Amino acid sequence: MNKYHPAIDVAVxxxxxxxxxELAQVKGRELGLVDPARxxxxxxxxxxxFKLKTPVAVDDVYAPGFVSK
Amino acid sequence: MHxxxxxxxxCRAVALVALLLISERARALDNVTLITDFxxxxxxxxxxxxxxxxxxxxxxxxxxVVRGQGSVDAIRQVGANNAIVGFADAGxxxxxxxxxxxxxxxxxxxxxxxxxxxxxxxxxxxxQPKDLEGASIANPAGGATVDMFPVYAKAAGFDASKVKWIxxxxxxxxxxxxxxxxxxxxxxxxxxxxxxMQAAPAKLVRxxxxxxxxxxxGNGLIATDSTIATKADIVRRFVAATIRGMKDAFARPDERAxx
Numbered sequence: 014m015n016k017y018h019p020a021i022d023v024a025v026x027x028x029x030x031x032x033x034x035e036l037a038q039v040k041g042r043e044l045g046l047v048d049p050a051r052x053x054x055x056x057x058x059x060x061x062x063f064k065l066k067t068p069v070a071v072d073d074v075y076a077p078g079f080v081s082k
Numbered sequence: 083m084h085x086x087x088x089x090x091x092x093c094r095a096v097a098l099v100a101l102l103l104i105s106e107r108a109r110a111l112d113n114v115t116l117i118t119d120f121x122x123x124x125x126x127x128x129x130x131x132x133x134x135x136x137x138x139x140x141x142x143x144x145x146x147v148v149r150g151q152g153s154v155d156a157i158r159q160v161g162a163n164n165a166i167v168g169f170a171d172a173g174x175x176x177x178x179x180x181x182x183x184x185x186x187x188x189x190x191x192x193x194x195x196x197x198x199x200x201x202x203x204x205x206x207x208x209x210q211p212k213d214l215e216g217a218s219i220a221n222p223a224g225g226a227t228v229d230m231f232p233v234y235a236k237a238a239g240f241d242a243s244k245v246k247w248i249x250x251x252x253x254x255x256x257x258x259x260x261x262x263x264x265x266x267x268x269x270x271x272x273x274x275x276x277x278x279m280q281a282a283p284a285k286l287v288r289x290x291x292x293x294x295x296x297x298x299x300g301n302g303l304i305a306t307d308s309t310i311a312t313k314a315d316i317v318r319r320f321v322a323a324t325i326r327g328m329k330d331a332f333a334r335p336d337e338r339a340x341x
Contacts, residue, residue, distance in 0.1 A: 017130050018122045026124030028275030030335035033125050036193040036272065036300060037328065045190040045325045047302070052188065055172050055298040062232040065180030074172070074179050076310045079189040079303075079321045 046080045111144040112316050117156045117165035119301055120222065120252040121149045125272040126169070127335075132327030141319035151252065153226040153301070154178065160304055161186050166313070167320055171226030172299035173233075185307040190321045192328070193300025196291040197270040198227045198234065201277050204285040206265035211238035211289055214266070220250040220258050221268035228268065230291065230298075237294040256280035270300075 037044060052075045059065070118126055129147055132138050138145040150156035153171035160168040161184040169192070178184040200219055202208040208217055214235075221228050228247060235242035250258055255267040260281045269277055271290050278286060303324065305317050 016134065021122065021124055022276070022279070025276045025279055026127050027335045029124030029272050030127045030331050032272040032274060033128070033192070033328075034332040034335070036195050036197055037191075038332070039194045042194075044328060045192070045303075045321065047188060047191045047299075051191075051194070051297075051299055052172070056176050058230075058233050058296065058298040059173050059176040059180075062230075062236065063177060063181075065177070067180050067183070069176050069180040074175050074187055076187040076189050076305075076307075079314075079318050080325070081322065 043080060043082055046082065047075055047077070049075060049077070111139065111142050112313075112319075114138075114143050114145045114167060114316060114320055115165040116145060116147050116320075117150045117159045117168045118147065119150050119153050119156055119169050119171065119226070121151075122147070123273065124276070125270070128327040128331040129169075129324065130327075131331045132323050135327065135330060137323040137326045137330075138320070141323040143316070143319055143323065145320070145323075152222045154229070157184055157186055157304065160306060163306065163308075166305065166309055167317065168304045169301055170304050171229070171301050173230045174226050175304060177229060186304050187307060187310060188299075188302045189305055189310065189317055190325070191299055191302040193270075193272075193302070195300065196230070196296055196298055197272055197300040198230050199269060199271050199274075199288055199290040200227070200231075200266050201259065201269050201274070201286045201288055202266040203259060203262065203281070204287050208265060209287060211235075211294070212240040214289065215240050215244035216246075217266055218246045218248050218264050219266040219268055220248040220255055220264040222252045222255075223249045225252075225268060226300075227270070230296075231268075233296055233298070234289075234291040234294055237291075237296045238289075259286075260284065 049071050052071045056069055153174040156168040156170040157178045159165050232242040256277050258264045259267050
């Protein structure tokens with residue numbers, strides 16, 4: 014990262030990468046794999062606060078098959 | 083005769099190597115432009131690990147990373163085909179689909195937990211979520227933190243409408259906080275190391291959305307319906323190489339941050 018963007022401090026990049034790992038790694042689930050139930054949960058959370066002009070279903074915002082299990 | 087055979091073998095070997103080199107050079111890489119959520123930050127290191135370690139080129143991809151100005155911007159840029167893939171917030175994606183009919187979908191998740199947070203200077207007196215009522219929070223326009231803030235406010239039990247948002251560029255946020263020009267900034271938890279470093283010796287209070295037991299997806303990789311339909315193989319190769327970069331970066335964050 015520092016090689017491509019020298020302004021980015023190495024220690025900061027290391028800390029941020031560790032923070033990303035904490036958000037990304039879910040026990041028992043392949044890295045990067047989307048859980049459709051969590052997508053639905055995300056849609057419901059958004060709907061609880063915002064009014065959507067048109068309904069949104071899981072299939073509207075998630076395309077499966079791009080992460081190998 | 084024996085010498086002639088040896089000569090022939092050497093010539094053929096040289097020709098074969100030359101052919102392989104020519105073939106390698108002629109191998110067409112698929113160009114992929116990736117737009118980030120906010121600028122270039124340490125949180126994006128795994129994309130650069132994938133470039134540096136040759137994971138994208140192994141997947142026959144030539145990847146260019148361009149900086150975004152918020153998830154909404156990244157979604158719009160991908161929707162307008164200015165980038166083939168983007169890194170953006172799933173909640174903002176739902177809003178973009180439902181309200182603006184932007185035909186973009188999530189293909190892989192990176193932040194499987196909510197990354198949004200607000201960081202305030204401890205000397206601002208803001209100690210608990212309800213203290214954010216009446217506070218000013220600097221954040222880039224169209225950022226996922228602003229979009230999802232009402233969800234956090236509802237879960238944490240305060241009035242989101244009583245917060246004053248100040249539009250500021252993503253790069254300026256640490257400086258604004260460090261210079262005490264604003265009491266709070268919106269920032270993903272992945273940006274915490276930079277904020278704490280730049281705000282020192284001022285201490286910061288963190289209000290992470292995940293701490294209020296809100297559960298939704300954060301950022302992931304996105305592409306348009308059209309790209310998914312017509313360039314699925316490119317997207318699949320990009321996702322696989324990116325995950326390879328993630329695994330590598332997560333295993334050795336100290337080394338990979340400098341690569």
